[in-house]
Amino acid sequence: MKLVLATNNKGKVKELDQLLKPLGFEVVPIGQYPGFQEVEEDGDTFEANAIKKAVAAAEFTGELALADDSGLEVDALKGAPGVHSARFAGEPKDDQRNNNKLLQLMEGVPEKERTGRFRCVIAVSTPDGKTQTADGACQGLILREMKGIGGFGYDPLFYVTEFKKTFAELDLTTKNLISHRGKALQRAKEILDRLRTVQEG
Numbered sequence: 001m002k003l004v005l006a007t008n009n010k011g012k013v014k015e016l017d018q019l020l021k022p023l024g025f026e027v028v029p030i031g032q033y034p035g036f037q038e039v040e041e042d043g044d045t046f047e048a049n050a051i052k053k054a055v056a057a058a059e060f061t062g063e064l065a066l067a068d069d070s071g072l073e074v075d076a077l078k079g080a081p082g083v084h085s086a087r088f089a090g091e092p093k094d095d096q097r098n099n100n101k102l103l104q105l106m107e108g109v110p111e112k113e114r115t116g117r118f119r120c121v122i123a124v125s126t127p128d129g130k131t132q133t134a135d136g137a138c139q140g141l142i143l144r145e146m147k148g149i150g151g152f153g154y155d156p157l158f159y160v161t162e163f164k165k166t167f168a169e170l171d172l173t174t175k176n177l178i179s180h181r182g183k184a185l186q187r188a189k190e191i192l193d194r195l196r197t198v199q200e201g
Protein backbone atom coordinates (compact mmCIF):
# COMPACT_ATOMS: atom_id res chain seq x y z
CA MET A 1 0.00 0.00 0.00
CA LYS A 2 1.27 3.44 -0.96
CA LEU A 3 1.93 6.01 1.77
CA VAL A 4 2.85 9.56 0.79
CA LEU A 5 5.09 11.46 3.21
CA ALA A 6 3.87 15.05 3.36
CA THR A 7 7.25 16.52 4.20
CA ASN A 8 10.10 18.17 2.32
CA ASN A 9 12.51 17.60 5.18
CA LYS A 10 15.07 14.99 4.07
CA GLY A 11 16.01 14.17 7.67
CA LYS A 12 12.42 13.32 8.51
CA VAL A 13 12.03 11.28 5.31
CA LYS A 14 15.06 9.18 6.24
CA GLU A 15 13.80 8.51 9.76
CA LEU A 16 10.18 7.87 8.78
CA ASP A 17 11.26 5.66 5.90
CA GLN A 18 13.23 3.42 8.26
CA LEU A 19 10.23 3.17 10.58
CA LEU A 20 7.60 2.61 7.90
CA LYS A 21 9.38 0.25 5.49
CA PRO A 22 9.21 -2.75 7.87
CA LEU A 23 5.45 -2.21 8.10
CA GLY A 24 5.25 -2.96 4.39
CA PHE A 25 4.28 0.47 3.10
CA GLU A 26 5.50 1.79 -0.21
CA VAL A 27 6.82 5.10 1.07
CA VAL A 28 6.82 8.01 -1.40
CA PRO A 29 7.95 11.52 -0.41
CA ILE A 30 5.69 14.33 -1.61
CA GLY A 31 8.68 15.75 -3.51
CA GLN A 32 8.06 13.06 -6.11
CA TYR A 33 4.73 14.68 -6.96
CA PRO A 34 5.49 17.77 -9.04
CA GLY A 35 3.32 20.80 -8.43
CA PHE A 36 2.48 20.25 -4.78
CA GLN A 37 2.24 23.64 -3.08
CA GLU A 38 3.80 23.64 0.37
CA VAL A 39 1.11 24.60 2.90
CA GLU A 40 1.54 27.54 5.23
CA GLU A 41 2.18 26.24 8.73
CA ASP A 42 0.17 28.87 10.54
CA GLY A 43 -1.49 26.65 13.16
CA ASP A 44 -1.08 27.32 16.88
CA THR A 45 -0.32 23.67 17.61
CA PHE A 46 1.77 20.83 16.17
CA GLU A 47 -1.49 18.97 15.72
CA ALA A 48 -3.12 21.70 13.62
CA ASN A 49 -0.08 21.97 11.34
CA ALA A 50 0.34 18.21 10.98
CA ILE A 51 -3.32 17.84 10.00
CA LYS A 52 -3.06 20.68 7.51
CA LYS A 53 -0.04 19.10 5.80
CA ALA A 54 -1.49 15.56 5.74
CA VAL A 55 -4.88 16.66 4.39
CA ALA A 56 -3.28 18.74 1.63
CA ALA A 57 -1.03 15.87 0.53
CA ALA A 58 -3.80 13.25 0.58
CA GLU A 59 -6.05 15.53 -1.42
CA PHE A 60 -3.35 16.38 -3.96
CA THR A 61 -2.11 12.83 -4.52
CA GLY A 62 -5.27 10.82 -3.95
CA GLU A 63 -3.20 8.53 -1.72
CA LEU A 64 -2.95 7.83 2.01
CA ALA A 65 -0.70 10.56 3.42
CA LEU A 66 1.34 10.99 6.59
CA ALA A 67 2.63 14.33 7.90
CA ASP A 68 4.90 15.17 10.82
CA ASP A 69 4.89 18.48 12.62
CA SER A 70 7.49 18.75 15.30
CA GLY A 71 9.65 21.12 17.26
CA LEU A 72 11.70 21.84 20.33
CA GLU A 73 10.25 23.23 23.58
CA VAL A 74 12.83 24.81 25.86
CA ASP A 75 11.76 25.43 29.46
CA ALA A 76 14.07 28.39 30.05
CA LEU A 77 12.49 30.00 26.97
CA LYS A 78 8.93 29.36 28.17
CA GLY A 79 8.40 26.66 25.56
CA ALA A 80 9.96 28.49 22.61
CA PRO A 81 10.72 27.85 19.79
CA GLY A 82 7.85 25.30 19.90
CA VAL A 83 5.62 25.36 16.81
CA HIS A 84 7.90 28.06 15.40
CA SER A 85 11.01 25.86 15.54
CA ALA A 86 11.59 25.68 11.79
CA ARG A 87 11.58 29.46 11.34
CA PHE A 88 12.98 30.42 14.76
CA ALA A 89 15.64 32.66 13.16
CA GLY A 90 13.29 33.88 10.42
CA GLU A 91 12.90 33.14 6.71
CA PRO A 92 14.20 31.19 4.95
CA LYS A 93 14.27 28.37 7.50
CA ASP A 94 17.85 27.44 8.29
CA ASP A 95 19.12 24.90 10.85
CA GLN A 96 22.46 26.64 11.42
CA ARG A 97 20.92 30.03 12.13
CA ASN A 98 18.27 28.42 14.35
CA ASN A 99 20.93 26.64 16.40
CA ASN A 100 22.97 29.83 16.75
CA LYS A 101 19.94 31.74 17.93
CA LEU A 102 19.14 29.03 20.47
CA LEU A 103 22.74 29.04 21.77
CA GLN A 104 22.65 32.81 22.12
CA LEU A 105 19.35 32.87 24.03
CA MET A 106 20.59 30.10 26.32
CA GLU A 107 23.86 31.85 27.17
CA GLY A 108 24.26 32.03 30.93
CA VAL A 109 21.38 29.65 31.65
CA PRO A 110 22.65 27.22 34.32
CA GLU A 111 22.85 23.46 33.79
CA LYS A 112 19.74 22.59 35.79
CA GLU A 113 17.56 24.98 33.82
CA ARG A 114 18.60 23.76 30.38
CA THR A 115 15.81 21.21 30.10
CA GLY A 116 13.56 20.79 27.09
CA ARG A 117 11.82 18.31 24.89
CA PHE A 118 11.14 17.56 21.28
CA ARG A 119 7.51 17.03 20.42
CA CYS A 120 6.04 15.43 17.33
CA VAL A 121 2.51 15.02 16.07
CA ILE A 122 1.95 12.66 13.18
CA ALA A 123 -1.23 13.03 11.15
CA VAL A 124 -2.51 10.34 8.83
CA SER A 125 -5.05 11.40 6.24
CA THR A 126 -7.06 9.40 3.71
CA PRO A 127 -7.94 10.80 0.27
CA ASP A 128 -11.55 11.32 1.45
CA GLY A 129 -10.29 13.75 4.09
CA LYS A 130 -10.49 11.65 7.25
CA THR A 131 -7.56 12.35 9.56
CA GLN A 132 -6.19 10.80 12.75
CA THR A 133 -3.22 11.89 14.86
CA ALA A 134 -0.65 10.43 17.24
CA ASP A 135 1.97 12.22 19.33
CA GLY A 136 5.31 11.62 20.99
CA ALA A 137 7.86 13.49 23.08
CA CYS A 138 11.51 13.08 24.07
CA GLN A 139 13.11 14.80 27.05
CA GLY A 140 16.65 16.23 26.95
CA LEU A 141 19.07 19.03 27.75
CA ILE A 142 20.22 21.96 25.60
CA LEU A 143 24.03 21.94 25.33
CA ARG A 144 26.32 24.99 25.27
CA GLU A 145 27.88 23.96 21.98
CA MET A 146 27.00 21.72 19.07
CA LYS A 147 28.13 18.11 19.20
CA GLY A 148 27.86 15.45 16.49
CA ILE A 149 27.24 15.51 12.76
CA GLY A 150 24.26 13.20 12.25
CA GLY A 151 20.58 14.01 12.03
CA PHE A 152 19.19 17.46 11.26
CA GLY A 153 17.74 20.56 12.84
CA TYR A 154 18.54 21.03 16.52
CA ASP A 155 20.05 17.54 16.88
CA PRO A 156 23.63 18.73 17.69
CA LEU A 157 22.35 20.74 20.68
CA PHE A 158 19.92 18.16 22.07
CA TYR A 159 21.55 15.92 24.68
CA VAL A 160 19.92 12.72 25.90
CA THR A 161 21.06 11.89 29.43
CA GLU A 162 20.32 8.19 29.13
CA PHE A 163 22.78 7.78 26.24
CA LYS A 164 25.18 10.60 27.20
CA LYS A 165 24.98 11.71 23.57
CA THR A 166 23.28 14.31 21.44
CA PHE A 167 20.73 13.26 18.83
CA ALA A 168 23.42 14.15 16.26
CA GLU A 169 25.73 11.51 17.81
CA LEU A 170 23.18 8.71 17.76
CA ASP A 171 22.76 6.37 14.82
CA LEU A 172 19.45 6.46 12.97
CA THR A 173 18.13 3.27 14.57
CA THR A 174 18.82 4.46 18.12
CA LYS A 175 17.35 7.90 17.49
CA ASN A 176 14.23 6.28 16.06
CA LEU A 177 13.92 4.09 19.13
CA ILE A 178 13.80 6.99 21.59
CA SER A 179 12.84 10.11 19.64
CA HIS A 180 9.58 12.07 19.67
CA ARG A 181 9.08 10.99 16.05
CA GLY A 182 9.77 7.33 16.79
CA LYS A 183 7.32 7.36 19.68
CA ALA A 184 4.63 9.16 17.68
CA LEU A 185 5.04 6.67 14.85
CA GLN A 186 4.82 3.78 17.27
CA ARG A 187 1.36 5.09 18.18
CA ALA A 188 0.49 5.89 14.56
CA LYS A 189 1.16 2.26 13.66
CA GLU A 190 -2.22 1.30 15.10
CA ILE A 191 -3.94 3.89 12.94
CA LEU A 192 -2.11 2.65 9.85
CA ASP A 193 -2.88 -0.97 10.66
CA ARG A 194 -6.59 -0.25 10.96
CA LEU A 195 -6.66 1.71 7.70
CA ARG A 196 -4.86 -1.07 5.90
CA THR A 197 -7.25 -3.70 7.23
CA VAL A 198 -10.20 -1.66 5.95
CA GLN A 199 -8.54 -1.08 2.58
CA GLU A 200 -7.32 -4.61 1.96
CA GLY A 201 -10.22 -6.40 3.67
Ligand SMILES: O=c1nc[nH]c2c1ncn2[C@H]1C[C@H](O)[C@@H](COP(=O)(O)OP(=O)(O)OP(=O)(O)O)O1
Binding pocket: 006, 007, 008, 009, 012, 041, 068, 069, 070, 071, 072, 085, 086, 087, 098, 118, 151, 152, 153, 154, 155, 167, 179, 181
Ligand atom coordinates in the same frame (compact mmCIF):
# COMPACT_ATOMS: atom_id res chain seq x y z
O1 LIG B 1 14.29 15.06 15.31
C1 LIG B 1 14.58 16.26 15.24
N1 LIG B 1 15.86 16.68 15.37
C2 LIG B 1 16.21 17.95 15.27
N2 LIG B 1 15.37 18.94 15.00
C3 LIG B 1 14.07 18.58 14.85
C4 LIG B 1 13.63 17.27 14.97
N3 LIG B 1 12.31 17.24 14.77
C5 LIG B 1 11.94 18.48 14.54
N4 LIG B 1 13.01 19.30 14.59
C6 LIG B 1 13.04 20.74 14.34
C7 LIG B 1 13.51 20.99 12.93
C8 LIG B 1 12.66 22.13 12.49
O2 LIG B 1 13.29 23.34 12.90
C9 LIG B 1 11.38 21.96 13.28
C10 LIG B 1 10.36 21.14 12.55
O3 LIG B 1 9.56 21.97 11.75
P1 LIG B 1 8.47 21.30 10.80
O4 LIG B 1 7.65 22.37 10.20
O5 LIG B 1 7.77 20.21 11.54
O6 LIG B 1 9.34 20.56 9.69
P2 LIG B 1 10.04 21.12 8.39
O7 LIG B 1 9.53 22.50 8.07
O8 LIG B 1 11.47 20.95 8.52
O9 LIG B 1 9.54 20.11 7.26
P3 LIG B 1 8.00 19.81 6.83
O10 LIG B 1 7.12 20.87 7.44
O11 LIG B 1 7.99 19.85 5.35
O12 LIG B 1 7.69 18.44 7.35
O13 LIG B 1 11.75 21.28 14.47
Ligand SMILES: [Mg+2]
Binding pocket: 041, 086
Ligand atom coordinates in the same frame (compact mmCIF):
# COMPACT_ATOMS: atom_id res chain seq x y z
MG1 LIG C 1 7.53 22.86 8.11
